[in-house]
Amino acid sequence: MQHSFPPISPFLELMQSEENTPTTIILRDHSSGMTVTAGQLLHSVSLLRAKLQATLVQDRMYDARNNEGRFIFLVAPPGLEYVVSMLTIFSLGAGMSAQSIAIRPEEMKHYFNLAKPLALLYTPALTEKIEAVKALCAEDNTGSNSKFPFVEIHITYPESSATHTYKSDPSIGSRSEQIGTLFFTSGTSGKPKGVVHSYSALLASARERIETWKLTENDVVLNQKPGNWMGGIFGILPSLISGACLETCAGVFNPKWFWERISRGGVSVFSIAPEGYDRLAEYFDEHIAMLPPARKEIYIHGIIAARFPGVTGSLLLPQTQKRWTDLRRGKPLLNLYGSTEVTLICSMRWENPDYSYMCSVGPAVPGVEVKLVDGEMRLKAPTMFSRYISDDPTQTEKAFDSEGFFKTGDCAEKIGDCYILHGRADIDVLHFWGFTLHTGEIESALFSLHYIANAIVLPLEDEEYQQRAAAILQIKPSFQSKQLNLDTLRNDLTEMTGLMLFKQPTVVYWLREGEEISLTANGKISKTEARKKFFGDGWRCKRSVEVLDLKGMEYWRMGGQC
Template identity: 30%
Template sequence: MDPADRDTFAPRHIGRNVFPNFLYWGRLVRLAHKQHLLAVRDLTFGYTATYQQLLTDVLHYRNTIHLQLDHETQDRLARDEEVFVNVLGPGGYEFTVAFLALMALGAVIVPISPDLPVKEAEYFATKCTSVAVLTAQKCMKLGGELENVMRRKGDSRFQRIEIAPHIMQTPLPLDRILVSSDKYFDMNKSGQIIFTSGTTGPPKGAVKRRGFFIDVATMFCDQYDMREGDLVLHVLPVHHATGTTLTLLPFLWAGGTIEFRSGGFNTEWTWDRISKGDLDFFSGVPTIYMRLMAHYEQVLRKLPDSHRIKYDQGAQRIRSMLCGTSALPRPLQNKWTSLRNGKPILTRYGLTEAGNAFNVAPWQAMQVPDGSVGTKMAGVDAKLSAYPEGEILIKSPIMFSKYLYDREATANSLDEEGYFKTGDIARKEGDFYFILGRASVDIIKSGGYKISALDIEREILGLDYVAEVMVAGVEDEEFGQRVAAAIVLKPDDKANGLTLDRLRQDLRTSLAGYKMPTLLRMIDGELRKNATGKVIKKALIPEYFPGQDAQGVQKWTGRKSKL
């Protein structure tokens, strides 16, 4: 340290109403002085907060957490060492205050799903050596069970700390909400852990640096032209990346309003909310957009024009509708583009460890080919292992720093040049990228061909009678793998059923013969999905297709199908 630097001899600038010197706090404190701006509206639990109220509650709760921690943990925080704390709650004001309070405390934020059984919650708390779980009112039972389990294991310091009693405090005068004059927070220290979905083994904790908070906030603000006063409807889970890195941190940085609605996605309610005509942004996953469009076609389109117009105009009023995880099927994208008077859903591709790699910016939307997730994000180094088709390899400013306590897994996730190996296969055409799927479950090797399951899914979803589909490879002695499809029909078509013969006939004009499904299973209800709306293929393939001759599986034999 420079001996002339005032930090070597001046008293530390800390206090109950002082935020650490971190760019995010300076931005939010300035926004608090614009008292017309609303930060959060929690529709589920009835909280409404300005930026002044939000910062007041964040400071109060940060101080509360610090006081409840043991002295050893307080000392570790003072030395800026890694201290992990879980956050347990649905998306809403309680979660927002807890997340930001930990950021202000300098702890590492580890959100966990409110829908977990206690055994799984214990795995995450143990894996990150958590010292506490900050618990929303709705999750008090699970938080208490987790506290008991951890203490029975011998961790006497682990505790549940309630959130609700410490929010909606009397707002501090604006001139008393301060930002420290001490050195900047170390941006390279750990800031958050996002656990992977665990599709290839136990979930791994991807550690994000503190600088990640600033980078994702400014990146998405720039990319999607977020502005002061913008209103976003937040319906996504907050223990996954999108729920915090797209629809939380950037909108607060922009000075927008986050309107939370938690408790499970409700299609009818969401359309009624859209019909009010005041939303600027909406973010979802393909499943959400499928459900919304299905409701529109089955219910809203049949309304008299005088009643339907508010839904049409509400959808058209939204400046940007964002979609993550994969490109929308072409027919679905076309329906939304038509409904929104030429404005398509903006797709993107990213993943927990590496952040966003490809996306469609608003100014590009009309030039992006069908099925593409757009072009490379500015400043991101992304390439394919082979051209024009190969595994996506990424170096990004917002890459994870490590898998928690797993150096070997971290090393194995990188190639010899340090690129993160995504395991996803893409095709590049000009400047545009097309996701073909996971190398393990979405690439089917049949009769010498490499086939994208996602391409086939997009075509099947274009059929008027299909609500959901999962396509995968099923082992076969003759072909290596057969193309298998599990299909959910739309409600009005379920009585008619579907045969494999008809499915193949209806796909003849859009799919080559070798891509045609040769196995079919009809599914009642919905395909099971994880919290981000992705179909859990690895679990469903052996369940739906335990064998080619299993009951309920239709099989193509060359001339016709048999059951």
Template identity: 30%
Template sequence: MSALFPALRDRSDQPALRFGAETLTYEELARAAGALAVRIMGAGRVAVWATPTAETAVGVVAALLEGVPVVPVNPRTGARELAHILADSAPAVVLAGAGDELPPGLAELPRIDVETRVPHFSPLSAATAFAGGPDDPESPALIVYTSGTTGPPKGVVLSHRAVAASLDALEEAWKWTSEDILVHALPLFHVHGLILGVLGPLRRGGEVRHLGTFSVEGVAGELGDGGGTMLFGVPTMYHRLAEALPHDPALLRALTGARLLVSGSASLPVHDHERITSATGRTVIERYGMTETLMNTSVPVGSDPRPGSVGLPLRGVELRLVEEDGSVLTAHDGETVGEIEVRGPNLFTAYLNRPDATAAAFADGGWFRTGDMAVREPDGYVRIVGRKATDLIKSGGYKIGAGEIENALLDHPEVAEAAVTGEPDPDLGERIVAWVVPTDPTKPPKPDTLAAHVTALLAPHKRPREVRYLKALPRNDMGKILKKALPGPPDA
């Protein structure tokens, strides 16, 4: 297998990374990562204190060059979760910025401060930087921990093969080249921000500009006047951009001039799709992936707007929908709901130290059970309707995905945020409950009004039977709604 970063061999003066005021060319990145790779040579695993900085990017690239598995650590991880991650992954050393204060547990590990400015190559550093990576493409590249919603987080082992296969499939789907300049502000401890958002541009030989923290002004500056061509974000970010567009000419110019706008990690509401496209003429492309599979599908670049769809399977990815008994669904009718199963070179190797969980995650034939529920349109496009554990509602004999009801609710002008869950019902089996953040908290929409609105857009059996009002929905760092953190029923 070729090295993950062939552009490092050229050692050019083309910009590779920009974090705020700091820019590293490919020559400078090669020197910094090569020097660090020498220092971690032979380490079993390294933890990286994954702040949104150039030090994180250099640390990860160095470890991948040397063939040392990387464990990215979320700086906001709680003490109990951090203790579990360290005990489970047993890193030999932690890489961090010189000024970073590490929490207990990490602070006790041998520490190497990452330098981004290394004046010259030593012969050993140069040999390491351009050695071409590990000989075995199946060797672990990263161990990324899941969110742990059903127990302690599991370490997902991602191979060099999986990373390369997923990024190269996106090269084709997004027409991604070395001329592209990617702008984003995503955290660097997960797949979207780190693998797609940093390793992706570096594999293509292009440039990534990280904003540090998200702001409308930052996007307008780097994407517009800065000449950016691509923007990666999550729905919360695109919602804020959509809100700002009517009042921000600089943002309007920036988004209009971008080649590619990509949203992921959760479904982008149709209303935000429509507002951005109406103002800029640009379509926000959605893709579908997860830690265990990296990227599975994407709406192809240049296609017509497909709000609510995550597109078609990427090159090399096989995708099918299955019933609860494992039987394969063949319907492409946009209505029949099944669980997504995938297989291909993008899949993870195993859950670290969890052979039981690894075996349970796969069906016969190497198909990975994603836990995501979806329908397929007649042209093969995939539309996700929710998670099997929290978003599949069985009501009145129907299988209903919470996601499509949430999108319908968000289409109502008096709804700012919405989540949909199912609760036990003696008559229906489960009743549909809508959790709504009103646009105007002093004048929330009436439940009957919202039920009629959903019925008009979808079908009567998909209407909410109960509406509960909140000031805000609980969300994680990526903006995903945490449904298990919603309050219980009023009489619970």
């Protein structure tokens, strides 16, 4: 039986891999226990495509000649079902819009209204959620949200591909100018909006990562990122194009699983948020550090052997970098910076990771042009998104300056050819009493105190002092009996870290037993949500919040100049 695919990546590379190394495993789904070769993956795509195409034709939703700007929604964890569905959508010439497996039906309905999809693909494990979405859509008086098919994903492939052949066909779905993806932003830095990328931009970013990571067919890429964010798909495409083995672990990834997988060796590339690295280090200290030396060495050797242990998602603090550099016996974590709109922007290089500041994000990757305007990073790149989809039709135009540079909203400075991030302008950079403060610097000082287990710093609006640096702090269990308050905290910051008074928190919330700073599915902290949860509108009057009275404080004593 012959299966045809569009003459574009990654189909071309998968067909070549099937021809040259037909028994090589190119995807290992740890959650389901399934593995596939390139031929088995292509076969699965061909069958799902036929099913989806037939459904679309039957519902009069499909026109092979004109799918520009048309999206097919996907709800599946990052694994075999996700990859097969993604390639199926691309092979039809449509754009993929992957949604969170935890999405609320009301949110899904809103995205339907914005994107007007051709269909929705979903994994059988999420049938109950999809039925809730269908029911909500059916309540719409106009019925406009329920006029497209919901298609269940079923993966079928032969044990042997000996009787199957694969060829490229220019008449099959995809074309160079087609839409690639529609991702909705996480909402950690503003109201969620849809970000559209062309297919050519997706491939440009994938090839850049192949070059940055030096990926070959001998590598293993471990991808635990949610598939509904850019970080998910950009662990997938580079693997498929380069021939590296992609390992997915949705539903099973946790500190214990990670360390056991690392101990088996072979992992070349992975990326985790800084908060995730902190939790992995905590697990190491509690469960691995006390093992017999020979057994412990297996875990350490595995983590040292990883060529590109990436850091993404939020600011990397010096304490985290030092902890893992020590654990990896002098080999640092490799910090990188990207966004939904531009994908990869800057990256430390593994070949010679000797940077003057080891928490920088390294230089801009090839093809990315950066300029700094009042501390804000602005960008041009071949991987730039095409447009926003949102309730505000002017949002795309407003995102660019008069020279065509994308305004990231991220604050940074350049030292040599490397960039140091200070975070989001609206949540990580604040203005207090005429001073400009960076929350990352304050958080770093807090973490250096021996009794602090976790800390985040964020701005609170203040009519008299512009904004205050507010800290949410978790105390280590062994120091729970220590009498701590805002005054002792500030004294310790002065004596133990040398942090100037004007940079120190003037508002603090001490986490009580059972309370925690929650993380998103991608391992990131949403400071906006944390601010609502622990402070809220009436933060000055809350008994659980300590506020420093600044009325008796002289400006020059805070570190200001007279």
